[in-house]
Amino acid sequence: MIGRFCASVLSVPALLALCLGSALMVIGETHQTRLLFAQLQVLESERWRLQEDHSRLVLEYSTLSAPHRVSELSVTGLAMTSPSTGAIKVVVE
Numbered sequence: 001m002i003g004r005f006c007a008s009v010l011s012v013p014a015l016l017a018l019c020l021g022s023a024l025m026v027i028g029e030t031h032q033t034r035l036l037f038a039q040l041q042v043l044e045s046e047r048w049r050l051q052e053d054h055s056r057l058v059l060e061y062s063t064l065s066a067p068h069r070v071s072e073l074s075v076t077g078l079a080m081t082s083p084s085t086g087a088i089k090v091v092v093e
Contacts, residue, residue, distance in 0.1 A: 063069075074080040
């Protein structure tokens, strides 16, 4: 009878300590989860910004490299002309 009483008296503080430890671990993991979620939000907003920049750059590249624009710049800016048919020579290897 005394042994059973001592076991129950000793088990209550042990269970209390285990519950307290478990609660502290849950609090720590919740905090860590919130920190990681905040970091995820920052990274996702950065990804969206970079995606928008990339889309803008692709559009700008396609605009600047349009064949009619390149042709116009070569004629007006560089004074280039197309060669006459007689001036074209084919090189055979």
